[in-house]
Amino acid sequence: MHYSSFLNYINKYIDLTEKEIAFLRSNTNYKKYLKGHYIVQQGAVCKHTNFIISGCTKNFYVDQQGQEHIVTFAIENWWSADLSSFITQTPSDFNVKCIEATEVIQFTYQNQDEIFQNIPKMETLFRKLLEKALVSSQKRIVNNFSLSAKDQYLYFKKQFSTIEQRVPQYMVASYLGITKEFLSKIKTELAKD
Amino acid sequence: MHYSSFLNYINKYIDLTEKEIAFLRSNTNYKKYLKGHYIVQQGAVCKHTNFIISGCTKNFYVDQQGQEHIVTFAIENWWSADLSSFITQTPSDFNVKCIEATEVIQFTYQNQDEIFQNIPKMETLFRKLLEKALVSSQKRIVNNFSLSAKDQYLYFKKQFSTIEQRVPQYMVASYLGITKEFLSKIKTELAKD
DNA sequence: TGAATTTGTTAATCTAGTTTATTTTTTTAT
DNA sequence: ATAAAAAAATAAACTAGATTAACAAATTCA
Numbered sequence: 001m002h003y004s005s006f007l008n009y010i011n012k013y014i015d016l017t018e019k020e021i022a023f024l025r026s027n028t029n030y031k032k033y034l035k036g037h038y039i040v041q042q043g044a045v046c047k048h049t050n051f052i053i054s055g056c057t058k059n060f061y062v063d064q065q066g067q068e069h070i071v072t073f074a075i076e077n078w079w080s081a082d083l084s085s086f087i088t089q090t091p092s093d094f095n096v097k098c099i100e101a102t103e104v105i106q107f108t109y110q111n112q113d114e115i116f117q118n119i120p121k122m123e124t125l126f127r128k129l130l131e132k133a134l135v136s137s138q139k140r141i142v143n144n145f146s147l148s149a150k151d152q153y154l155y156f157k158k159q160f161s162t163i164e165q166r167v168p169q170y171m172v173a174s175y176l177g178i179t180k181e182f183l184s185k186i187k188t189e190l191a192k193d
Numbered sequence: 194m195h196y197s198s199f200l201n202y203i204n205k206y207i208d209l210t211e212k213e214i215a216f217l218r219s220n221t222n223y224k225k226y227l228k229g230h231y232i233v234q235q236g237a238v239c240k241h242t243n244f245i246i247s248g249c250t251k252n253f254y255v256d257q258q259g260q261e262h263i264v265t266f267a268i269e270n271w272w273s274a275d276l277s278s279f280i281t282q283t284p285s286d287f288n289v290k291c292i293e294a295t296e297v298i299q300f301t302y303q304n305q306d307e308i309f310q311n312i313p314k315m316e317t318l319f320r321k322l323l324e325k326a327l328v329s330s331q332k333r334i335v336n337n338f339s340l341s342a343k344d345q346y347l348y349f350k351k352q353f354s355t356i357e358q359r360v361p362q363y364m365v366a367s368y369l370g371i372t373k374e375f376l377s378k379i380k381t382e383l384a385k386d
Numbered sequence: 387t388g389a390a391t392t393t394g395t396t397a398a399t400c401t402a403g404t405t406t407a408t409t410t411t412t413t414t415a416t
Numbered sequence: 417a418t419a420a421a422a423a424a425a426t427a428a429a430c431t432a433g434a435t436t437a438a439c440a441a442a443t444t445c446a
Binding site: 148149178179181182185 | 402403404405406
Binding site for chain 4: 184
């Protein structure tokens with residue numbers, strides 16, 4: 001069943017009783033998106049937090065010049081949403097789009113609230129996930145400041161080699177905040193060694 | 194008393210009973226740091242999460258070239274720590290240093306754990322604070338990508354005018370990820386209008 | 387009060403990364 | 417298998433921001 005990979009994931013961090021599992025199941029739902037489809041669109045409210053069972057998404061922002069800036073990728077066993085829009089339930093500045101066909105377990109703001117109230121362990125888990133996400137977000141800011149584009153690329157490669165193999169190169173460039181032309185240049189330079 | 198501003202802050206978000214307040218008090222402690230003193234030092238474990246009662250701190254990283262990069266500032270009613278080191282209780286890559294004499298309420302990892310176990314509302318509060326912090330961290334990444342140095346400065350000014358007035362200009366430059374010379378240039382250009 | 391230290395300015399030169407434009411390679415769909 | 421579309425490479429001209437260095441203001445503190 002679709003839920004098993006979700007429950008396996010949860011199980012790595014906390015122990016749930018049968019009752020709690022049933023409660024979780026009744027407060028989430030499964031959804032499948034096709035490649036290229038949007039889970040969240042700029043201007044719309046982000047209704048769900050999504051746990052990815054399979055597939056790959058990008059969370060990105062389109063600036064005034066029409067340029068796309070990728071904030072995060074997400075693959076199996078990661079969470080994907082526009083957090084800002086989700087927690088405030090106001091229109092989003094970001095898009096979440098499927099780079100591959102993507103299966104998710106999703107829950108609404110209300111679902112989340114009820115889950116936290118009924119299964120406090122779940123709130124603890126989320127608190128810890130947020131802590132980790134904030135740490136890596138801050139790490140990214142520091143890298144932006146202190147590493148050259150080349151070193152940032154190498155860091156990305158090391159950290160997310162699976163993702164690099166699944167997304168087109170111009171998206172990696174967008175994630176790194178450089179042009180696709182410059183990333184291409186960096187790669188040919190690196191290949192010389 | 195020192196605690197009143199801390200309790201006022203907490204009170205804005207959640208209601209605590211007398212008992213809970215007493216518990217909180219017995220699981221935190223007050224400390225005063227002089228200007229220039231370190232709350233956390235690169236290489237040491239970050240023992241406490243700090244709630245700032247008065248003063249101003251910077252959280253920064255010194256890179257291999259000896260260059261200082263400011264990740265965050267914190268003033269009254271903000272939280273300050275090296276989250277990465279605190280949650281893992283391993284040596285820190287960052288420093289937290291007082292730009293002004295700074296009074297804090299601090300709690301250890303163990304304190305925090307006990308607080309969350311005894312006052313679940315506190316964990317909910319922290320979960321929400323982390324959500325907000327993550328949103329603004331992601332916003333900063335996007336700004337880094339899509340705004341010119343000038344526009345990033347204007348955004349900082351708008352968002353943190355109080356901080357700008359309290360810290361030297363070269364620290365603002367460091368926070369923005371540009372040189373102090375270039376920030377100076379930006380400011381004289383802006384002054385022409 | 388004034389010497390020392392810290393902070394901020396100006397200007398010339400330099401470079402990492404952008405822009406624009408063209409060509410080549412890979413993928414997708416028929 | 418092949419035409420069309422998407423992705424990647426190459427290269428020349430350009431620019432935002434860095435570096436270096438010298439100087440000017442503002443603070444600090446004896």
